Amino acid sequence: MKTRIFSLFVSLIAIFSSASITQAQIVQPCGHDHVTAQWWAKNPKSKEDYERSVKKINASIKSKSKFNNSRMRNVRLTIPVVFHILHLNGPENISDEQIHDQIRILNRDYQKQNEDTSRVVDAFKNNIADVDFEFQLAGIDPDGHCTNGIVRHYTPKTMWNSSRLEDFTYTWPSEKYLNIYIVKKIDIAPAYTFLPGIGIPDYADAIVCESWLVGSIGTATSLNSRVLTHEVGHWFGLPHIWGVSNAPGVECGDDFVDDTPVTKGFVSCSINNSKVCSPDIQENVQNYMDYAPCKLMFTNGQAAYMRETISLGLNKRDHLVSDENLKATGIIGDKPCAAKADFYSIFSSICKGESIKFYSQSQTGDINGTQKWIIDGGIPSISIDTTVDVTFAEAGEYEVKLIVSGLNGRDSLTKVVYVYDGNGGQKAPHFYAFDDGILPSDIQLFNNDQNGIHWQTLTDIGANDTKGCFFLHNAAIDSKGTKAYFETPFFDFFDNSKPSMSFYYSYAKNSATQADTFRLEYTLDCGKTWRIFPGIPGTNTMANLTGGVTSSAYFPNGPERWRKLTLTSSFQALFKNKNSVKFRFYFGGDSQSSVANNFFIDEININNETISALQDQ
Numbered sequence: 001m002k003t004r005i006f007s008l009f010v011s012l013i014a015i016f017s018s019a020s021i022t023q024a025q026i027v028q029p030c031g032h033d034h035v036t037a038q039w040w041a042k043n044p045k046s047k048e049d050y051e052r053s054v055k056k057i058n059a060s061i062k063s064k065s066k067f068n069n070s071r072m073r074n075v076r077l078t079i080p081v082v083f084h085i086l087h088l089n090g091p092e093n094i095s096d097e098q099i100h101d102q103i104r105i106l107n108r109d110y111q112k113q114n115e116d117t118s119r120v121v122d123a124f125k126n127n128i129a130d131v132d133f134e135f136q137l138a139g140i141d142p143d144g145h146c147t148n149g150i151v152r153h154y155t156p157k158t159m160w161n162s163s164r165l166e167d168f169t170y171t172w173p174s175e176k177y178l179n180i181y182i183v184k185k186i187d188i189a190p191a192y193t194f195l196p197g198i199g200i201p202d203y204a205d206a207i208v209c210e211s212w213l214v215g216s217i218g219t220a221t222s223l224n225s226r227v228l229t230h231e232v233g234h235w236f237g238l239p240h241i242w243g244v245s246n247a248p249g250v251e252c253g254d255d256f257v258d259d260t261p262v263t264k265g266f267v268s269c270s271i272n273n274s275k276v277c278s279p280d281i282q283e284n285v286q287n288y289m290d291y292a293p294c295k296l297m298f299t300n301g302q303a304a305y306m307r308e309t310i311s312l313g314l315n316k317r318d319h320l321v322s323d324e325n326l327k328a329t330g331i332i333g334d335k336p337c338a339a340k341a342d343f344y345s346i347f348s349s350i351c352k353g354e355s356i357k358f359y360s361q362s363q364t365g366d367i368n369g370t371q372k373w374i375i376d377g378g379i380p381s382i383s384i385d386t387t388v389d390v391t392f393a394e395a396g397e398y399e400v401k402l403i404v405s406g407l408n409g410r411d412s413l414t415k416v417v418y419v420y421d422g423n424g425g426q427k428a429p430h431f432y433a434f435d436d437g438i439l440p441s442d443i444q445l446f447n448n449d450q451n452g453i454h455w456q457t458l459t460d461i462g463a464n465d466t467k468g469c470f471f472l473h474n475a476a477i478d479s480k481g482t483k484a485y486f487e488t489p490f491f492d493f494f495d496n497s498k499p500s501m502s503f504y505y506s507y508a509k510n511s512a513t514q515a516d517t518f519r520l521e522y523t524l525d526c527g528k529t530w531r532i533f534p535g536i537p538g539t540n541t542m543a544n545l546t547g548g549v550t551s552s553a554y555f556p557n558g559p560e561r562w563r564k565l566t567l568t569s570s571f572q573a574l575f576k577n578k579n580s581v582k583f584r585f586y587f588g589g590d591s592q593s594s595v596a597n598n599f600f601i602d603e604i605n606i607n608n609e610t611i612s613a614l615q616d617q
């Protein structure tokens, strides 16, 4: 610890500069001291090992500085990072963008790019370090597969228990990656990690942080965005500024870094009252390794300490930043992984004249890889961008193809987009009797034959004493979580002020607790969005009124097994004079039950009640 020779002269200036600082940040303690004390209590010898490593680091720094009057010029060190997001599908499952924002903040703070260094008090103004670390998300995982460096795990461990080292089951080798676990809640503090050199197992050599403290966007805010700057400091060897085996505000302590004054540490930004341990020495309240919420800087001594932790290979941190490892983790050079085409759109159909966005999620396998869209009937019809916004001028079914290629091959994926006119369609009345055993040509089936579940017509069973019907063959098939549906054509009710619909249904549950779903859905915007038609009975009611509960394959064997549903006033309110309406009959299997039974539909009648002659059809 050295007395700062200029500390005597700066008190007045510090008062002026601190006046402009708004201390709006929130104090965020860290669980590092707690887990370290716990570890040393169980492993007393590891504390001696750690103290030896501290001496070694400081001796090495000293011997290097002998040969350099000024500090050695740094070489930038690159660190491959992997984020493991442990979640239960709640807000803790933060976005990729929030992770990218966190990487930006780490690089900003570790490269002294933060604009708020202008607020550093004069005592430390000339000692703000550019640590010169570069953080990058890994491009290749430990098995050699391509990755974006963000791995999501659906697990109750998102409620993290810091005393269970065995819960670090997702860690990639810590000599190759900086592992950051993102969780919903930690039992002891919002974040923590261990120091290198204290002998913890490799799989626990990771940082754990609550999701709301990651980055500055999404579920986080810029006020709390430096928690990981602090934790990464620990991961590269820095203790809290008040030293190990101490607590903030208790005793004046030493962190074994030569240019950070002895301090008790601060939980508030007492910049004007920072001479606590020695009457002449201003303490570094604004240090990233303190608890005060005005963290702005590392000292050059801390930067040297972190870099020496790496060059001495504590916890194999030297291998982490090696060119060999940067290649193996996909940070530099080509990625030895196969090209894979993948893309999605939020919509599967639109109206003509509208545009639709397609997002590529492809991996080309190397940095010079290419991707190319070929869009049948679209404007543009060719693109090499990652996201393409395409307009279709005419109605039709169009193929959208994405071809990706790289050093390790080529891959393509084709999807179909449906473009509808948005005007006109079938006029009511329109009637589906299903009596001839042939599926009407204007009915479209979706997800048909999922696990063998399929829609089919019957010619010997029908509602209202008719011969045929339509049914979802569901009995004795694993229907757990399946979604089967069919759609009608578009209907034009433009000059129909009294449209209505009726149909018959019959259904049995396989077990009393069976919770399948039936919905009548409709779209008014060419299939972009689907809404649920209100007031349709649920499957419990449907089963109670028709087939009941039976574990054998259900078929309605008499007229009392059918119910007619007639939709008039609510139907008219929604659809009268609408010029392009499409209907979807949707059946979803119980997500918990693997057994189900058959679902029957018959005599679908879409009507125009202003045409009185056809009212009774």
Ligand SMILES: [Zn+2]
Pocket (backbone or CB within 6 Å): 030, 031, 032, 033, 230, 231, 234, 240
């Ligand atoms: Zn800490």
